[in-house]
Amino acid sequence: MKADRECVTRLLKTARGQIEGVLRMIEEDQYCIDISTQIMAAQAILRKANGEILRAHLESCVRGAAMCGDEREKDQKIEELVEVIGKLTK
Template sequence: MKADKTAMVRLLKTARGQMDGILKMMEEDRYCVDISNQILATESILRKVNKEIIRAHMQSCVREGLKQGDEDKIEELLSLFEKMNKG
């Protein structure tokens, strides 16, 4: 992986901690809006990590694949973007 692995791992650990917090909030019957805000914050971190991983993939794997004539890299990205837009 060509993305900044240390930064990505740190962000994912933060998201994992937020998920643990969300579970605890659910178990404690906390206010729905507070829970929803935490879910949105976690989603934001995951989107940021995914964006960075895709960026790094495009700059390395896709670029290299296209140089070698691997047109499947374009289809792979299009499929990924389609999945991202379904959510």
């Protein structure tokens, strides 16, 4: 992985803490809207972490494939991105 490991790790640990907090909120039968708000906050952090990983992938793996001259590798990287983008838009 070429992404900033420290940044991504911090984001994921924060998301983990929020999810653990959501579980406690559910166990304590807290207000639904408050639980939903915390779930959305965790989702936002996960999206940010994913964005960091995808950015690094573009800057390293995709750029490297584009510069290497291997058409098959270029096509593979493009197809990977198309699949990921398709999943993000669902």
